[in-house]
Structure formats: C-alpha cells, structure tokens
Amino acid sequence: MSFWRYYIPFETIVIRETQRYTRIWVQTIVPPAITMTLYFVIFGSLIGRRIGEMGGVPFVDYIAPGIIMMAVITNAYSNVVSSFFGAKFQRHIEEILVAPVPNWVIILGYVAGGVGRGLLVGLVVTIVASFFVSFRIHNLAVVVSVVALTSVLFALGGLINAIFAKKFDDISIVPTFILTPLTYLGGVFYTISMLPEFWQKVSLVNPILYMVNAFRYGFLGQSDVPLAVAYGLIIGFIVVLFCFCLWLINRGTGIRS
Amino acid sequence: MNALSIRGLTKTYANGLVALHGIDLDVAEGDFFALLGPNGAGKSTTIGILSSLVNKTAGKVHVFGHDMDAELEAAKACIGLVPQEVNLNGFEKLFQVLVNQAGYYGLPRRRARERAETCLRELGLWDRRDDITRNLSGGMKRRLMIARALVHQPRLLILDEPTAGVDIEIRRSMWAYLQEINAAGTTIILTTHYLEEAEHLCRNIAIIDEGRIIENTSIRALLRRMNTEVFMLTLDGDLAQPPELPGHDCRLVDPHTLEVAVHRGQSLNSLFAALSEQGVTVVSMRNRNNRLEQLFLQLVRLDEGRLESTRRREADARLAGGGQR
Numbered sequence: 001m002s003f004w005r006y007y008i009p010f011e012t013i014v015i016r017e018t019q020r021y022t023r024i025w026v027q028t029i030v031p032p033a034i035t036m037t038l039y040f041v042i043f044g045s046l047i048g049r050r051i052g053e054m055g056g057v058p059f060v061d062y063i064a065p066g067i068i069m070m071a072v073i074t075n076a077y078s079n080v081v082s083s084f085f086g087a088k089f090q091r092h093i094e095e096i097l098v099a100p101v102p103n104w105v106i107i108l109g110y111v112a113g114g115v116g117r118g119l120l121v122g123l124v125v126t127i128v129a130s131f132f133v134s135f136r137i138h139n140l141a142v143v144v145s146v147v148a149l150t151s152v153l154f155a156l157g158g159l160i161n162a163i164f165a166k167k168f169d170d171i172s173i174v175p176t177f178i179l180t181p182l183t184y185l186g187g188v189f190y191t192i193s194m195l196p197e198f199w200q201k202v203s204l205v206n207p208i209l210y211m212v213n214a215f216r217y218g219f220l221g222q223s224d225v226p227l228a229v230a231y232g233l234i235i236g237f238i239v240v241l242f243c244f245c246l247w248l249i250n251r252g253t254g255i256r257s
Numbered sequence: 258m259n260a261l262s263i264r265g266l267t268k269t270y271a272n273g274l275v276a277l278h279g280i281d282l283d284v285a286e287g288d289f290f291a292l293l294g295p296n297g298a299g300k301s302t303t304i305g306i307l308s309s310l311v312n313k314t315a316g317k318v319h320v321f322g323h324d325m326d327a328e329l330e331a332a333k334a335c336i337g338l339v340p341q342e343v344n345l346n347g348f349e350k351l352f353q354v355l356v357n358q359a360g361y362y363g364l365p366r367r368r369a370r371e372r373a374e375t376c377l378r379e380l381g382l383w384d385r386r387d388d389i390t391r392n393l394s395g396g397m398k399r400r401l402m403i404a405r406a407l408v409h410q411p412r413l414l415i416l417d418e419p420t421a422g423v424d425i426e427i428r429r430s431m432w433a434y435l436q437e438i439n440a441a442g443t444t445i446i447l448t449t450h451y452l453e454e455a456e457h458l459c460r461n462i463a464i465i466d467e468g469r470i471i472e473n474t475s476i477r478a479l480l481r482r483m484n485t486e487v488f489m490l491t492l493d494g495d496l497a498q499p500p501e502l503p504g505h506d507c508r509l510v511d512p513h514t515l516e517v518a519v520h521r522g523q524s525l526n527s528l529f530a531a532l533s534e535q536g537v538t539v540v541s542m543r544n545r546n547n548r549l550e551q552l553f554l555q556l557v558r559l560d561e562g563r564l565e566s567t568r569r570r571e572a573d574a575r576l577a578g579g580g581q582r
Contacts, residue, residue, distance in 0.1 A: 023348075
C-alpha cells in the first residue's frame with residue numbers, strides 16, 4: 001500500500017514529463033540530433049581525416065563517445081531546469097506542492113524525466129553517429145551505467161538551477177557559462193595526455209572529464225582517468241546533489257514563501 | 258471532530274511583515290465557512306499555510322485531527338485547494354490536468370480517468386476536455402480549478418476567491434454546485450470579496466483584520482447585530498427637498514431617489530405611513546449595501562486612509578513573496 005502511495009505520484013510526474021518533451025520533440029529531440037550530426041561531419045569526416053588517429057583509433061571513433069555524452073548531459077540538465085522553472089513561473093508547481101507527494105518523490109520524478117530525455121537524445125545521437133563511426137563496445141555494462149548515472153547527476157544539477165532561478169535568464173547562465181565550457185574542456189575532442197603537464201592537472205579538476213572518459217572506456221577500452229575514480233566521483237556527486245536538493249525543497253527555497 | 262483547528266498561527270515574512278498574529282480558528286466538519294477580511298488582512302497567508310504553500314512561523318494546524326507538522330501527508334490528502342490566481346499549465350489538456358492531479362493524490366490511472374470525467378462533467382467542461390487550458394475563458398479556468406480541487410474527493414475544500422471575475426450566471430451555477438457538495442458532506446472554507454456570496458452560502462464566518470481574528474460567529478448572529486439598515490426608495494414623482502421623517506435620517510440622492518436609515522426597533526410600516534401622510538409615493542425599494550457588507554465595513558472601519566495602507570502592505574507582501582513562487 002505504502003509503495004503505491006509513493007509510486008503513483010512518481011509515475012504521474014514521469015508520464016507528464018515524458019509527454020512534455022515528446023510533445024515538443026521539434027524543440028527537444030531534433031536540435032541535438034542536427035547539432036551532433038554537424039559535429040560528426042565537420043570534426044569527424046572533414047577535419048578528422050587530416051588529424052588521423054587519436055589514442056590509437058580514428059579521430060571520429062575517439063570523439064563519438066564524448067559527443068554522445070555531451071548530448072546526454074545537456075538534455076538531462078535542460079529538461080529539468082526548463083520544466084521545473086516553467087512550472088514555478090506558471091505556478092502550476094503548486095499542483096504538486098499541495099498534494100501529499102513527499103519531496104523526495106518530486107525530486108525523483110523530475111530527475112527521471114530528465115534522465116528519460118537525456119537517454120532518448122543519447123540514443124538518437126548514437127544512431128546518427130553510427131553512420132559515421134564503426135562502433136565497438138568494449139564493456140556494455142560500463143556504457144549503460146555511466147550514461148545513466150551521468151544523466152541522473154545532471155538532471156539533479158538542472159533541478160537545483162531551477163529551484164534558485166527567478167527569471168528565464170537564470171536558467172541559461174549555468175548551461176552557457178559553466179556546463180558548455182566544462183564539457184568542451186572535458187576531453188570530448190582530445191586526450192589530456194596531449195596537454196602540457198600543468199593543464200593536465202587543471203583538467204583533472206573538471207568532473208565532466210571523468211564522465212566522458214569512463215563512457216569512452218566502455219566503447220574503446222581506454223581512458224585518461226581510472227574507472228573506479230570516475231564511478232566514485234559520479235556517485236559521490238549524485239549523493240551530495242540529491243541531499244542538497246532535498247534540503248532546498250524541504251526548506252521551500254524558491255517555491256514556498 | 259473539527260475539520261480544521263488552528264492555534265496560535267503566526268507568520269512573519271522575510272521583510273519583517275507580520276501577516277498573522279497568532280490566530281485561533283475552528284471550523285466544524287460539514288460547515289460552509291466564510292473567511293473575510295480586507296486586502297492584506299492575512300486571508301491568503303492563512304490559506305497558503307493550510308495548503309503548504311507558505312511556511313508558518315509558529316502555531317499548530319490540525320486538519321481532521323491530523324497535525325500538519327507530524328502528519329503532513331495525511332493532512333494534505335484531506336484538502337482540496339482552489340487558489341485565488343490561475344495556476345494552470347497553459348499547455349496541458351483539461352483531461353490531463355485532472356488525471357495528473359488525481360495521480361499526485363495517489364489515485365491509480367484508471368480511477369484517475371474516471372474521476373477526471375466525473376468532475377469535468379459536473380463542472381460543465383467535458384466537451385472541452387481535449388483543449389489546452391490557455392484556450393479557456395476566465396470562468397472556465399475557475400471551474401477547471403474547482404474540478405481539479407475535487408478530483409481526489411477531499412473532505413475539506415478551500416476556495417480562495419473562487420468567483421472573482423466570473424459573470425453572474427456562472428457564479429450562480431457555481432454557488433449551486435458548492436451548496437450541493439457541501440450538502441453531500443464536504444466541509445468548505447471560502448474567502449471572497451463578494452459579501453453577498455458569503456451571506457448566501459455560508460453558515461459561519463470569521464473576519465480577519467491586520468492578522469487577527471476580530472469576529473468569529475454565525476452569519477445569522479452577526480446579521481442580528483445590525484443596528485441600522487439603509488434603504489434606497491424610488492419615488493413616483495420628483496421632490497425638491499427631503500420629506501420630514503421623525504426618527505429617520507434621510508437625504509435626497511436625486512429628485513426621485515430617497516435614502517432612508519431605519520434603526521433597530523423602527524418599523525417600515527411607520528416609515529411608509531409617514532411618507533404617505535406627506536403624499537410621497539414609493540414605487541420600489543432596495544438595501545443601499547449588502548447587509549453583511551455594512552457590518553463588515555463597521556467592523557474593519559475601512560476608510561480611505563486605511564485602504565491606502567492595506568494596498569501598501571499588499572504590495573510589500575507581493576514583493577517579499579513574489580520572487581519565490
């Protein structure tokens with residue numbers, strides 16, 4: 001009985017979120033597919049041929065996992081930040097707040113929605129990539145677990161951003177000025193072994209580097225960072241962000257006066 | 258059992274504004290209860306706390322015996338809220354709004370669909386079930402919010418100005434519907450600016466002013482306290498001066514409209530007799546104000562300076578809470 005009391009509201013939030021991003025698929029699914037196709041055409045086929053190999057594999061094969069991961073991160077984050085902030089802005093978040101839905105269920109519902117969109121876009125980009133890349137899977141379990149955990153992490157990040165956001169500008173500042181630079185500098189297009197030693201050490205501070213490399217390990221069997229460290233970091237961040245999120249919603253930050 | 262029991266409820270906003278000064282209030286199960294007060298008096302803050310949209314500073318709230326601090330989910334499950342401002346997702350279809358709301362209250366999908374259909378039919382919105390909410394008129398949005406509040410069959414329905422901006426015909430049909438569900442056992446708490454609405458619908462009333470309950474009684478008992486009623490008389494012919502009416506204050510509003518105050522203990526018969534003696538013929542009469550409105554104004558002594566101060570407080574409260582919605 002208790003399980004259904006929590007599962008039904010959770011399921012309702014997930015269905016509503018899924019309906020939201022699939023209803024506006026032209027805005028949510030198509031753009032990342034087109035952008036990533038351009039990445040593969042330009043960086044993979046056109047410039048990539050001149051670069052040759054990286055990490056012992058063709059350049060396009062090397063960047064493919066990072067590009068997929070970039071799409072997953074961006075979409076998991078932006079789904080939650082725009083949906084939750086939109087609900088705050090139109091005040092229909094009150095529909096959930098007045099109902100007997102525990103705050104942890106609200107968090108899980110929104111995060112599951114973000115993960116759903118992140119993984120769907122990741123799948124679409126993977127299908128696009130398969131036209132340019134000869135995929136080989138070194139470890140499927142690593143591929144699946146890393147992409148799932150990373151999307152959970154960034155969905156939580158998006159939720160925190162939405163909780164604090166007071167205007168629409170606030171939901172684009174983090175993706176533009178923090179997320180995108182960290183992703184580009186997170187080893188999507190290169191191995192950090194190419195960098196001078198100082199910049200290698202600086203790169204190790206970037207958490208996205210660990211996610212991209214762990215994901216790449218799942219495909220190519222090679223990574224700039226130890227796999228265990230990457231898992232530890234991702235799971236650690238998830239726990240910290242979830243607790244922070246729960247604390248914020250329990251306090252009513254941004255949603256209750 | 259009381260549907261609602263409030264003790265020492267206090268709210269101080271972040272900007273220092275004290276919206277509630279430790280109010281006590283009981284609403285009996287099955288009651289149709291009016292919570293009245295001027296703008297900025299603390300009505301919406303009280304309702305916000307009851308519906309968990311505003312954090313209280315101090316005090317205790319019990320809903321059907323459930324302590325909102327210790328048994329928040331059980332207390333919430335008893336309440337349905339119709340907020341003052343429209344808070345619908347503009348892009349969601351009506352049917353989906355209700356199915357989702359039922360889901361938040363734990364109704365399985367199939368049952369949620371059944372309840373959504375029932376509520377939409379009862380509120381006359383079934384034909385619009387596949388429209389998105391932003392295509393609805395203001396009155397339809399109000400009705401949809403009532404349907405949404407009722408979809409999980411709450412024991413306590415809280416309506417914060419539910420008929421604001423709604424035309425008379427729809428307002429009357431909403432009144433009839435609310436009386437119907439109250440008769441079926443749902444306790445209703447209503448805030449409204451239409452005092453005629455409170456007089457027509459409610460049995461008991463609390464008047465809140467500057468964060469304090471200044472009156473809490475039955476509507477009948479309150480109306481019995483009226484010392485004076487003011488009537489507007491429409492005259493058959495024109496008058497140049499008001500007639501002599503011993504014991505009554507009267508003035509000519511225009512040559513064919515007379516305003517007369519009738520105090521407690523005076524009869525209308527003596528008034529009409531005095532008018533007849535002076536050859537004044539009355540063709541119709543009406544109360545100058547709604548009776549409850551007169552009492553309300555006496556109780557809160559709402560003058561122009563006061564109105565200005567409440568407007569300022571309201572603006573301050575909006576600034577304090579507006580960015581956190």
